[in-house]
Amino acid sequence: MSARRSRITPEREAELHEAVLDLLREVGYEALTMDAVAARTKSSKATLYRQWGSKPELVAKALRCTQPVSLGEIDTGTLRGDFARMVAHSDDAQMAKDTALMRGLAHAVHESPELHRALRDLLVDPEINGLQAMLRRAVARGEVRPDCPALDFVPHMLIGAFIALPLIEDRSVDREFLTQFIDAVVFPALGV
Amino acid sequence: MSARRSRITPEREAELHEAVLDLLREVGYEALTMDAVAARTKSSKATLYRQWGSKPELVAKALRCTQPVSLGEIDTGTLRGDFARMVAHSDDAQMAKDTALMRGLAHAVHESPELHRALRDLLVDPEINGLQAMLRRAVARGEVRPDCPALDFVPHMLIGAFIALPLIEDRSVDREFLTQFIDAVVFPALGV
Numbered sequence: 001m002s003a004r005r006s007r008i009t010p011e012r013e014a015e016l017h018e019a020v021l022d023l024l025r026e027v028g029y030e031a032l033t034m035d036a037v038a039a040r041t042k043s044s045k046a047t048l049y050r051q052w053g054s055k056p057e058l059v060a061k062a063l064r065c066t067q068p069v070s071l072g073e074i075d076t077g078t079l080r081g082d083f084a085r086m087v088a089h090s091d092d093a094q095m096a097k098d099t100a101l102m103r104g105l106a107h108a109v110h111e112s113p114e115l116h117r118a119l120r121d122l123l124v125d126p127e128i129n130g131l132q133a134m135l136r137r138a139v140a141r142g143e144v145r146p147d148c149p150a151l152d153f154v155p156h157m158l159i160g161a162f163i164a165l166p167l168i169e170d171r172s173v174d175r176e177f178l179t180q181f182i183d184a185v186v187f188p189a190l191g192v
Numbered sequence: 193m194s195a196r197r198s199r200i201t202p203e204r205e206a207e208l209h210e211a212v213l214d215l216l217r218e219v220g221y222e223a224l225t226m227d228a229v230a231a232r233t234k235s236s237k238a239t240l241y242r243q244w245g246s247k248p249e250l251v252a253k254a255l256r257c258t259q260p261v262s263l264g265e266i267d268t269g270t271l272r273g274d275f276a277r278m279v280a281h282s283d284d285a286q287m288a289k290d291t292a293l294m295r296g297l298a299h300a301v302h303e304s305p306e307l308h309r310a311l312r313d314l315l316v317d318p319e320i321n322g323l324q325a326m327l328r329r330a331v332a333r334g335e336v337r338p339d340c341p342a343l344d345f346v347p348h349m350l351i352g353a354f355i356a357l358p359l360i361e362d363r364s365v366d367r368e369f370l371t372q373f374i375d376a377v378v379f380p381a382l383g384v
Contacts, residue, residue, distance in 0.1 A: 106298055128360070149372070150376045153353075153373060153377050155356070155360055156360060156373070156377075157352065159352070160349065160353050160355060161349075163352060163356065163359075164348045164351040165348060167351060168347050168351060181345060183341065184345055188342060188380055188381045189376065
């Protein structure tokens with residue numbers, strides 16, 4: 001922790017992130033301003049810029065805080081255990097809220113390369129890295145063959161399922177669906 | 193063919209659909225009007241409404257015409273052959289254009305339940321039905337076990353891959369990716 005970052009408590013940070021997500025749901029990304037965040041959270045714009053850098057970064061970091069656990073933190077000793085832990089940490093109500101939020105952001109991402117980059121750097125890439133570390137450990141333990149071609153496609157399977165389910169069946173992913181999809185598709189593809 | 197439908201030639205219909213797609217790319221779904229389509233195609237609005245019913249149906253039918261082949265038409269005698277035919281009919285340049293177009297429509301779909309319904313009825317459901325018929329034949333031939341749990345998730349895998357790849361790797365699906373994904377994920381999950 002640098003001195004710069006320590007000026008704000010974790011509680012205050014969580015409060016600010018929640019306010020940003022509320023504003024995002026209310027007005028959308030385009031209409032969200034740093035002025036509105038400052039007013040809503042009774043903080044100065046200088047503090048916001050010092051702590052978060054920019055609006056895209058603020059939004060990406062606020063979204064990261066909705067994640068119950070980072071995949072990089074999960075290490076149970078088996079791949080089945082790691083996936084079960086991932087599902088156990090998921091929250092059905094939160095996933096439904098996230099689906100609505102991400103749907104609203106999908107449009108903004110294509111309009112704003114800065115938002116695209118911030119979401120990728122702060123949200124997507126760290127999780128994909130965590131997932132790949134999980135898979136490398138499974139290969140090292142002999143659970144998955146090192147030349148298994150599905151190893152390259154696990155992010156596509158998981159992220160694809162999250163986006164495809166609302167389109168195909170008009171519902172958000174929940175723990176039951178995640179468990180069924182992982183058992184029916186991800187493990188067989190990996191030969192687990 | 194009913195008398196009503198025969199008033200327009202297939203060539204003229206294709207011309208109209210191409211004009212609708214051009215307008216969609218230029219102005220987006222919200223700003224697209226039946227007046228603009230009528231002006232662009234030098235046809236009367238009465239003809240447009242008689243032939244297509246409504247703006248959402250016109251857009252869905254125009255999009256359907258960009259598909260090189262309907263999955264329901266493919267029946268080579270083996271599941272591997274059916275998927276190979278599906279990939280062979282895909283056109284890399286067309287898939288890239290479709291990705292951009294669908295990205296623009298994703299926002300409109302959530303604003304317009306009528307567009308959502310038209311895309312589902314005219315575009316998504318017929319392809320999912322064609323895919324399911326393909327899988328049922330594979331089960332009947334003994335290529336896939338009837339209780340294989342992945343049978344329920346083939347649309348999620350394929351549609352998910354189409355949407356997840358641009359997000360994860362910043363590129364559109366092409367025939368090479370489709371082939372790799374089907375070989376690495378879909379066939380192993382189905383036990384083929």
